[in-house]
Amino acid sequence: MSADRETFFASCSPGLERPLLAEARALKLGKPEGQPGGVEFRGTVEDAWRANLELRTASRVLMRLARFKAEDKDALYRGVSKISWERFFGPAGTFLVHARTIRSSIDNDMFVAMRTKDAVADWFRERHGRRPSIDKNAPDVRIHVRLNQDRCMLLVDTSGEPLFKRGWRVEQGLAPLRETIAAGCLLSSGWDRRAPLLDPFAGSGTILVEGAMIAAGIPPGAFRDSFSFQNWPGHDAAKWQAMKKAACERGALPKKLRLVGSDLDGKAIRGARANFEAAGFGDRIEMTRADAADFAPRKGWNAFVVTNPPYGERIGKAVKLREDYIRFGKALKAHCSGYTVAVLCGREELARDMDLQAAERLPMKNGGLDCELWVAQVK
Numbered sequence: 001m002s003a004d005r006e007t008f009f010a011s012c013s014p015g016l017e018r019p020l021l022a023e024a025r026a027l028k029l030g031k032p033e034g035q036p037g038g039v040e041f042r043g044t045v046e047d048a049w050r051a052n053l054e055l056r057t058a059s060r061v062l063m064r065l066a067r068f069k070a071e072d073k074d075a076l077y078r079g080v081s082k083i084s085w086e087r088f089f090g091p092a093g094t095f096l097v098h099a100r101t102i103r104s105s106i107d108n109d110m111f112v113a114m115r116t117k118d119a120v121a122d123w124f125r126e127r128h129g130r131r132p133s134i135d136k137n138a139p140d141v142r143i144h145v146r147l148n149q150d151r152c153m154l155l156v157d158t159s160g161e162p163l164f165k166r167g168w169r170v171e172q173g174l175a176p177l178r179e180t181i182a183a184g185c186l187l188s189s190g191w192d193r194r195a196p197l198l199d200p201f202a203g204s205g206t207i208l209v210e211g212a213m214i215a216a217g218i219p220p221g222a223f224r225d226s227f228s229f230q231n232w233p234g235h236d237a238a239k240w241q242a243m244k245k246a247a248c249e250r251g252a253l254p255k256k257l258r259l260v261g262s263d264l265d266g267k268a269i270r271g272a273r274a275n276f277e278a279a280g281f282g283d284r285i286e287m288t289r290a291d292a293a294d295f296a297p298r299k300g301w302n303a304f305v306v307t308n309p310p311y312g313e314r315i316g317k318a319v320k321l322r323e324d325y326i327r328f329g330k331a332l333k334a335h336c337s338g339y340t341v342a343v344l345c346g347r348e349e350l351a352r353d354m355d356l357q358a359a360e361r362l363p364m365k366n367g368g369l370d371c372e373l374w375v376a377q378v379k
């Protein structure tokens, strides 16, 4: 595979741009630049492997193929036809086009997708006498087309399945947090990876597993079997396996680190335990059945509470929910002086019910809902 430098865009869920940029810098990706919806960086294809393997808050890593003016359907077709598509797949492969157009002469997403699909199919037919087919579920290659004010950007997805699909989850639970958002909450909370990490509304245990992986330095892609770039012709499988192996051997969970979860629901506890086991932390993450209103961890622990209580959209009844937040806030004040608390909540009045002085309120999206991560120091 070529060692040429390319431009990549690591996309993320809204609100995760800041931790993603910090991650890209820490990984020493080339010239990382924060943009709405993600981070652009320069690098080789191997850098994109690393980004897929190591970025905890990215949703996908896209490689930019071209930028051109496309004020009509012919200009779009010509621009797409200039790409050497054989670099990514062959006529026996499958693909899917994702299109988005705004403020442009061609104003229909579906039309942009169809026109791009035709140009790619014709490109192969002219050279091979046959064309790759469309697969809506598990295509070998995903092509992204973005039109904005008639300027077209063409990208190819290096990730495949979105990166929140880490591969460790065996149980979903009722309202699981996306792994990328859980990592974003942890990285935004200021947790130092040594202080005890507590989640009193742990559900399926996403925050605790992601916390354990962060503390151990285990890459988020460690459990994933496949990324789209592995299907590209000429992919150096031995080099990729060596990179993955080296990254996965890197760390270990600090011996004294405490990771403690609880939940009111017995089924959630069983599900979380199965997830801890699958991720290899079965003997390191504690999980008990408890009401968060009775939350009373050890005094003087200076722990971090990173949590995602219900906020009524999918689970929880309105009146009971308000009482729960009030009682949880009281428990924090009674028992958690000096702790840092980061609560992801989708309803401002509920977050206010905890009566904490938020040092920061970080907007995020969770499952399409506008949320905020309230970060506070308990007095």
Ligand SMILES: C[S@@+](CC[C@H](N)C(=O)[O-])C[C@H]1O[C@@H](n2cnc3c(N)ncnc32)[C@H](O)[C@@H]1O
Binding pocket: 172, 173, 174, 175, 176, 177, 178, 200, 201, 202, 203, 204, 205, 206, 207, 262, 263, 264, 265, 268, 290, 291, 292, 293, 308, 309, 310, 311, 324
């Ligand atoms: C939004 S879910 C948390 C999801 C979790 N972050 C995950 O990734 O699976 C909220 C959880 O809080 C639990 N819960 C609701 N009321 C509770 C209470 N009073 N005390 C403890 N847990 C409670 C629910 O059983 C549910 O598992």
